[in-house]
Amino acid sequence: MSETSTKLDFRVLDGILEQYEYKKSYLIAMLQKVQEVYRYLPEEAMTYIGEKVDGLSPATVYGVATFYAQFSLEPKGKYEIKVCDGTACHVRGSMPVLNAIRNKLNLKEGQTTCENGLFSLEIVSCLGACGLAPVCVINDKVYPQMTSDAISVILDTLLKEEGVA
Amino acid sequence: MSEDKKTLYIEGKEVEFTNEANLLEVIRKAGMNVPTLCYRPDLTSFGACRLCVVEVEYPNGRKMINSSCTMPPEAGIKVHLNTAKVRNIRKMVLELLLANHDRECTTCDKSGSCDLQKYAEEYGIKHVKQYAQRDCMVKKDESSCALVRDNNKCILCGACVRACDEHQGLQVLGFANRGSKTVVEPMAGRPLGNSECINCGQCAAVCPTGAITINSSQLDGVWNAITNPEKKVVVQFAPSVRVAIGEMFGLEPGVNSTKKINAALRRIGFDLVFDTNFSADLTIMEEAHEFIDRLQNGGKLPLFTSCCPGWVRFLETQHPDMLGHLSSCKSPQGMMGAIIREYVPQYYKDITPENLVSVSIMPCTAKKYEGQREQFKMADGRQEIDYVLTTQELGRMIKGAGIDFKTLEGEEPDSPFGKYTGAGTIFGVSGGVAEAAARTAYEVVTGETLKDVVINDMRGTKRVKTVELDLKGTKIKVKIVNTLREAEKCIREIKEGKADYQLLEVMACPGGCINGGGQPLSYNDSCIKEKRAQGLYTDDETGEWRKSHENPEIKDLYAKHLEKPNSHKAHELLHTTYVDKRKDCYISVGE
Numbered sequence: 001m002s003e004t005s006t007k008l009d010f011r012v013l014d015g016i017l018e019q020y021e022y023k024k025s026y027l028i029a030m031l032q033k034v035q036e037v038y039r040y041l042p043e044e045a046m047t048y049i050g051e052k053v054d055g056l057s058p059a060t061v062y063g064v065a066t067f068y069a070q071f072s073l074e075p076k077g078k079y080e081i082k083v084c085d086g087t088a089c090h091v092r093g094s095m096p097v098l099n100a101i102r103n104k105l106n107l108k109e110g111q112t113t114c115e116n117g118l119f120s121l122e123i124v125s126c127l128g129a130c131g132l133a134p135v136c137v138i139n140d141k142v143y144p145q146m147t148s149d150a151i152s153v154i155l156d157t158l159l160k161e162e163g164v165a
Numbered sequence: 166m167s168e169d170k171k172t173l174y175i176e177g178k179e180v181e182f183t184n185e186a187n188l189l190e191v192i193r194k195a196g197m198n199v200p201t202l203c204y205r206p207d208l209t210s211f212g213a214c215r216l217c218v219v220e221v222e223y224p225n226g227r228k229m230i231n232s233s234c235t236m237p238p239e240a241g242i243k244v245h246l247n248t249a250k251v252r253n254i255r256k257m258v259l260e261l262l263l264a265n266h267d268r269e270c271t272t273c274d275k276s277g278s279c280d281l282q283k284y285a286e287e288y289g290i291k292h293v294k295q296y297a298q299r300d301c302m303v304k305k306d307e308s309s310c311a312l313v314r315d316n317n318k319c320i321l322c323g324a325c326v327r328a329c330d331e332h333q334g335l336q337v338l339g340f341a342n343r344g345s346k347t348v349v350e351p352m353a354g355r356p357l358g359n360s361e362c363i364n365c366g367q368c369a370a371v372c373p374t375g376a377i378t379i380n381s382s383q384l385d386g387v388w389n390a391i392t393n394p395e396k397k398v399v400v401q402f403a404p405s406v407r408v409a410i411g412e413m414f415g416l417e418p419g420v421n422s423t424k425k426i427n428a429a430l431r432r433i434g435f436d437l438v439f440d441t442n443f444s445a446d447l448t449i450m451e452e453a454h455e456f457i458d459r460l461q462n463g464g465k466l467p468l469f470t471s472c473c474p475g476w477v478r479f480l481e482t483q484h485p486d487m488l489g490h491l492s493s494c495k496s497p498q499g500m501m502g503a504i505i506r507e508y509v510p511q512y513y514k515d516i517t518p519e520n521l522v523s524v525s526i527m528p529c530t531a532k533k534y535e536g537q538r539e540q541f542k543m544a545d546g547r548q549e550i551d552y553v554l555t556t557q558e559l560g561r562m563i564k565g566a567g568i569d570f571k572t573l574e575g576e577e578p579d580s581p582f583g584k585y586t587g588a589g590t591i592f593g594v595s596g597g598v599a600e601a602a603a604r605t606a607y608e609v610v611t612g613e614t615l616k617d618v619v620i621n622d623m624r625g626t627k628r629v630k631t632v633e634l635d636l637k638g639t640k641i642k643v644k645i646v647n648t649l650r651e652a653e654k655c656i657r658e659i660k661e662g663k664a665d666y667q668l669l670e671v672m673a674c675p676g677g678c679i680n681g682g683g684q685p686l687s688y689n690d691s692c693i694k695e696k697r698a699q700g701l702y703t704d705d706e707t708g709e710w711r712k713s714h715e716n717p718e719i720k721d722l723y724a725k726h727l728e729k730p731n732s733h734k735a736h737e738l739l740h741t742t743y744v745d746k747r748k749d750c751y752i753s754v755g756e
Contacts, residue, residue, distance in 0.1 A: 010755040043353055047754045052354070057361075058352035058752060059339030066342045 008044050012037060017052055024055040027064055031071055039063050039076040069124075077113050077120035079158060082137040085124070086126030097134055098123065100148035104155050117130040118162055119155075171240035176247075188233040188244065189217055193691075199246055200255060200284045202262075202373040204234040206691035207675060208331055211235075215258050216284065220245040230254065233561045256288050264296035266374070267317035271586030274313070275375035278686055279318065282374075310537055311380055311530035311682075312369055316348055319376035324688075325349060325368035332675055333475075334650035337362045347388060349376070361482050361752045364556075365475040365673045366530030366682015370657075379530055379683060383552045384562070388393050389550070390522040391434040397516045398698070399509055400435040401501045402426055402526035404442050404593035405678040406556045408700030409528065413560035413687040414570040418693055419700030420752070424575025430526075431576060433566045437509065440578050441525065442585030444501035445592040445601070447722070448472065449713035451739050452598075453605040454730035456668060460641070465489045467644070467659065467669045470598050472496045474535035475673030477743065479649050482752070484656055485745035490669075493740040497592060498525050498532055499541055502549035503738045504582060508726065512581065520651075524552045526559045528593070528681035531673070540741045555683025581718045587618075587705030588713045591691045594698040595647040595726035596623035596630055597676035599670040603634055603643070604712045611637040618711045624702070626676040626694040631666065642666040 016033045020026035027049070034045050041130045046065055050058035065071045065143060081101060101107070101121055105114040113120040129135045132144035136151060170181050173191070180195040187210055193201060199536050202214035210234040219233045222243040230250065236328060245251065259707040268590045270276050299317070323340070326349060330336045337351050338439055339359050353359040369377045375480040390396045408425045416422065423440070430438045456468050471492040480487055495503065505523050525532065535541070536553040543549055554562075563570055577583070588604050591597030600623045607615045622632045623645060644666040646652050652671045658664045676694035679701065680687075687693040710716055725736045747753045 013755070044754045047352060047751055051752050051754070057336030057339065059341075059350070059753040060336050062352050063341050067340075117699070 008038075008042055008048075010048060013045055013048050014052075017049065019146050022053050024053050027053070027056065027061065028068070031061075031065055035071060040072045040074055041081075043073070044047075055084065070121075072112070074113060075117065077118050078162075079119045079138050081119060081121050082124045082127070082136045084127045084129070084133070084137075085123045086127075086130065086133075088130035089126075092133040094134040096148045097146045097151050098137065101155065104152055116164065118159075118164065171238075173238055173240060174243040176245065177243075182238045185238055186754075188219065188221075188236045188238050190230075190691075191238045192219075192233060192244070192246065192377065197246060199233055200280075200287070201234060202280055202284070202320060203324055205324055205371050205589055205688050207688075208324065208371070211323050211327065214262075214320065216255050217649070218251055218254050221252050235589075252288070255284075256290065259285055259288055259290050260293045260321050261296060263290060263293040265299045266320065267299060267302060267315070268357045273318065273375040274378035274381065275372075277320070277468075279375060279434060280373035293342065295340070297574070302566070306357050307380065307382075308356030309362060309364065309380060309534075310358070311364035311533045312362075312366060313378050313380045314350075314357055314379070315362040315376055315542045316350070318359075318374045319349055320374055321347055322348070322373060323350065324371040324373065327378055328367040328371045330694050331366060332367050332648045332650060333363065333479075333673065334648075334653050335361060335363065335479075338368060338660060341444065355751060359750055361750050363475040363478045363482070363673060364531035364534045364682075365620050365649075367670055367674060368682075369530065370680075370682045370684070370686065371688050379557060380533065381554075381558050381561075383533070383603075387524055387552045387554060387562070390524075394710040395520055396522050397436045397513075398434070398522045398524060399439065399505050399516075400430050400524045400526065401439045401441045401444070401498070401505070402430070402559070403498065403528055403532075404445060404590050405528035405681060405684065406526050406559065406702060407590075408593070408679065408697045409684045409687075410556050410560055410563075411570070412687065413557070414563075416571065416695070418687065418690065419696040419703075420700075421700050421704050422570075424573070424577070425570060425573045426526075427578050428573050428576040429563050429566075429568050429570060432568050432573075433562055435524070437579045438576075439505065439582040440585050441497045441499065441501055441527075442589035442592070443582045443716070443718060444504060445589035446499040446586055446713035446716045446719050447470075447500050447504070447739065448494055448497045449588055449598075449601045449605050450719060450723070450730045451500075451735060452492050453609060455492055456602065457496060457606055457609060458731065460639070460667060466667045467664060468492055468667065470668075470670045473672050473678075474529065474531040476649065476652060476671045478531065478534065478746070479673065480650065481743055481746040482750055483653075483747075485747055487656060487659070488743045488745070490659070491743055493742070495541075495737075495739055495741045496532075496535060497589075498527060498535065498550065498553075499538075499741065500739045501525070501582070502536075502541060505544065506549050507738055508582075508722075522552070523550045524554065525550050526554050526556065528556050528678045529683045530555060530682040532683070538741075539744075540580075556681075557685055560685060578687075581721060582698055584716055584718045585708070586713055586716045587708045587711035589716070590704045591701050593678040593701050595626060595672045596645045596670065597666060597677065597701070598672075599623055599643050599645050602668070603712060605714050607634075607636050608712065608714065610639055613637070615712070624698075626680075626698060628675070641668065643668045643670065645670045647672045647677055648675050670681065 046061045052060040103141040136143045182191045185191045201217040217233045224241045399600045411420045411422045469491045533553045538551045541549045588601035632643045679697035
């Protein structure tokens with residue numbers, strides 16, 4: 001979250017705030033929009049919203065942003081991988097899938113985004129697709145019945161597309 | 166809500182209630198009490214600490230455990246305050262809180278006045294080992310000169326978060342993260358000193374533990390100066406200190422301890438004791454004349470009072486475009502600081518500019534910040550006021566010096582700069598500055614003697630008061646607000662061109678300085694503001710003079726040194742400038 005990492009275009013933020021009429025009841029929707037644009041919530045953006053919207057403060061916006069797991073305070077990757085670890089996925093082997101992804105992308109425990117910024121990894125509780133367990137979602141595309149081998153192939157394909165492999 | 170009297174039973178006693186917001190208030194009005202860490206009469210009920218639980222028995226025989234701070238009173242219920250079940254719950258709550266608490270009590274700033282410590286003792290908590298203990302300590306935030314935050318002591322009761330929002334509308338502090346990782350902190354854990362905090366200390370005033378305390382790092386410096394024979398230590402103390410300090414020594418709130426304080430300060434070792442009430446009178450002379458000048462010569466109106474350093478910082482950080490409205494007068498503390506530096510070495514042979522140390526005792530944590538203002542620096546780089554202490558810190562000094570405050574024989578202050586009028590003393594309560602200014606402005610504008618000096622509409626601890634005055638044909642309207650939540654509304658009115666008043670008095674703390682963040686802790690007394698205010702009003706009534714311009718020492722000061730209010734010399738010493746400080750804190754992002 002260093003200040004030099006992003007140059008925020010505050011006009012974009014103004015646009016989002018205008019869309020939601022600067023109303024504090026739309027805070028979550030605003031934050032979702034900001035995250036859509038930047039792939040995370042830059043600190044300056046949260047401060048800006050806290051200052052501009054009546055009845056909010058930077059600390060309050062930060063409180064909401066850190067309360068919900070859907071918001072990330074660090075930049076997410078170009079490909080957002082969600083590994084479901086709900087009960088059904090867990091018993092059908094989501095952990096080996098998760099470990100395979102970590103190995104492939106060199107992600108240490110606690111690290112969510114890989115160094116080249118291409119991939120970020122998130123564990124979610126349940127995607128509601130228990131019949132397809134274990135499930136992964138990469139940028140809104142659902143991959144059913146994953147195994148460590150299957151996910152490796154998928155990641156290899158994506159890496160090749162990006163010209164990294 | 167209806168005003169009908171209904172009854173319920175507390176511990177078997179029939180108790181009447183009307184429109185009390187919650188059961189806890191009914192219990193307290195009946196002369197009983199239950200422990201609580203998070204309930205504050207001035208703030209919304211939060212129900213966080215679960216200590217105020219009581220057992221409620223309904224007429225149909227159903228029994229329930231309920232937190233009394235969130236439960237509205239109901240007719241016919243029987244309330245039991247200390248059943249075995251209730252006591253067990255309270256004990257477990259305390260044990261769990263203590264398990265996650267940094268229990269370094271002896272070195273904690275709150276030791277002796279901590280509610281958690283008190284209840285742990287009252288409930289005989291001797292073992293907290295069966296629960297997982299706090300294993301990770303976080304660093305204290307000592308970035309602010311006014312306040313210290315220690316999250317290892319925080320019990321997440323949310324009193325500070327509510328105070329900052331509901332009193333000041335600032336929400337500098339908020340809850341961050343979730344579940345067991347929840348913390349109270351400014352935006353993204355930034356240091357308080359770098360935030361939009363105005364240092365009012367209302368958070369510290371409601372904190373039940375040592376999580377937010379007054380920054381008392383200047384106390385050692387004061388003791389060192391006092392014990393150094395080379396130094397001559399000169400002290401001033403503010404209006405509100407006199408009606409509150411007694412509370413730390415078993416006196417009733419509102420008892421006027423002016424003379425005892427004079428004596429105690431000398432006993433501690435201060436060389437000269439002056440009264441900030443004197444410079445409050447001086448402030449009125451300058452500010453009333455500035456107001457009349459703006460009124461008659463088309464200056465910027467409404468004129469904002471500038472005595473409250475929280476309010477000044479609020480304008481400097483949130484509304485720098487409004488600084489032109491702010492009176493150029495220094496606060497009474499600032500004026501006294503300048504007068505002491507300029508004239509004390511002239512009046513006292515053994516005091517030189519080099520050996521003089523200037524200390525002030527304030528009811529206010531923001532005064533510590535004001536003391537360090539760039540504008541209050543002297544040519545040699547030192548501050549005009551070296552140390553700013555709070556009422557609480559003075560109380561600690563008195564105790565530390567082994568003085569029996571209760572039986573202490575009163576003494577007179579040093580002269581000159583020790584005499585004061587009733588106008589100066591009511592500075593400590595919301596509306597007091599306006600009332601004092603009106604007394605002087607009336608006589609200056611009309612040339613007549615004002616007989617009835619009390620303006621009742623300006624009195625009372627209500628958050629907003631509007632008063633119209635007729636200075637023999639010159640009609641003026643004065644708005645008086647306390648808390649910045651209300652002040653913000655005034656700023657909007659003015660920006661929208663809807664303000665029809667010419668003078669705006671703002672005090673950041675609810676009720677004024679009497680309820681400042683540096684005053685003795687009093688959050689369980691819902692009438693504390695009224696009691697302390699009454700103390701100042703009585704001081705006004707019983708004093709020798711009631712108008713600032715009648716103070717003989719003020720007259721003398723103008724005759725000998727300053728010539729007249731707003732003279733060149735007065736401007737040099739008693740007036741100041743303000744700067745846009747928005748860029749100093751993170752809220753200026755994107756501008």
